[in-house]
Amino acid sequence: MKEQKNMIQLFEDIEKQFPQKTALRDSNGAWNFAELGQKARQRARELSKVLEEEAVSRQVPVGIVAFHTKETIAELLAVMYSGNFFVTFAEDTPKQRREMIFENSGLEFYYDGGILRKKTGEPVKTIESEEIGEPENTLLRGYQCTDEDTLYLVYTSGSTGVPKGVQKSWGAMKAFAEQYQKTFSLSEQEILGNQTPFYFDAAMKDVFQMLTTGAELNIIPDRLFSFPIKLVEYLNEHKITMIVWVPSALKIVSVLNTFLAVQPKTLQKVLFVGEVLDSKHLANWMEQLPEAMFVNLYGSSEVAGVCSYYIVKQKPEPGAVLPLGQGFEADEVALISEAGERIFPVPENESAQGELCVFGKTLADGYFHDEDRTREAFSDNPFPEISSKKMFHTGDLGRYDTEGNLVYCGRKDFQIKHMGYRIELEEIELAVREIPEIVSNACIFDAKKDKIILFYQKKSKEPLTKKDIIAKLIDRLPEYMLPNKVVETEEIPLSPNGKTDRMRLMEQYRNR
């Protein structure tokens, strides 16, 4: 029987094979694999001691304020070594949201840029290990973690106003890392240019690719994404071979005509994930890099990594929509009709539309401490021909194109993708509802301009400016959820059954 290694053991294989090879690089320099391993184990020992003193014996969540630095990755690996699971969140997460995350996950400790703190914010005195070199690691529980153990929680927007903590296992991430490596022939030779912040679930692909294949993870300074000439120069200077970016980041480079001034030279693999990339911008990139592979990835926070991919065959025609392609494994993604039956590709024809559902080993375990919402989204798999215990309902609609590729056709609900983030419009509306001067409100999304538009009706004579509204929302919502446009209106239109009539709002907005 094949020896089953967990991801800590896979990482240590890499560390032993390439100790001096660069693992991580950020604006403060680089660490090789030996340094990363050593730092992570040292932090893990300190963390284990702290938890031991608190008499914690089961797997517990440990928070990590996710900075775009090497240190954040060392902390994440440290939590794995300690046998616990991590919960990342952004530094500027509003207080209210942070409290909800702390409460739902039950976390008692969090890392904050190299400092371990209690949930109250008070720093924990960690005992620095005095030994030079590394003591025995037998105490670290991470070596014993199995596929079923929880690896991390990632919080995502929820339509009830309470974020959901998607719970992912060691086994799901390992299964994904193996598929990903095989499909795209990933080796230690890759130099990965990371764009996605580490509190963003999409970034975990980059992190686990580095940990399990020995690729270099080059953390690109965020500022460069505002000044694309410098960004492309950076890619060239650091000989970046692969990028997995949100389409908006690729678009910035193309839309500002950067290629007139500087051309990317070292990229071989360009992958994008999170939303749709305009064919025009994709074509611009493909012209620059005729030899490179371009891949449209599709996934959901409820799946480790991504679940389908489409390798772009040729430069797309203007206006063409890229397919989502196919699952990494057969039957990983299936199309299910409203009647609950499978929809299959029709030779040389488009299929009917259905909901995209995901199956298999990479599925998350559900939403942490939330059985109701877990049951709604993860049902028992009713299809005996698909080997999977559960079936995850993405809420995304799709169909098969004439070549049998899955194509995205929109949402079943009011979830949107804005700047690569997944947002429930209802969550914004609930936050606006807490402003006492506002009578009612509704949000719509202008997908073309990538803008969230808030319509509100205020109590008459209340002095409330648009500035005030945004200022109040900043305390409640992450920055990417703030409305881009705020419009005062006399009345929010309702449909006959009393729900917000978003279609009519959209018309109002367009006719302004």
Place this chain on the structure above:
Amino acid sequence: MERVIEILEDLHPEVDFETCTTLIDDEILDSFDIVTVISELSDEFDITIPPQEIIPENFNSAKALYAMVKRLED
């Protein structure tokens, strides 16, 4: 100048663009904002902003943006 400020205020109503001179240094404008600003300025003033102009110094204040627009209009 007023139009420049209007465009910026649409993105960040909470910022005082008349006085702020650290829009980039203090990370008030992110990369997505910059793309929006560039496309709106291009439409509004009928100019083409070449990639060489997209540097931090030109985006730190409404005044600097306006100066760039004037330069490109000529």
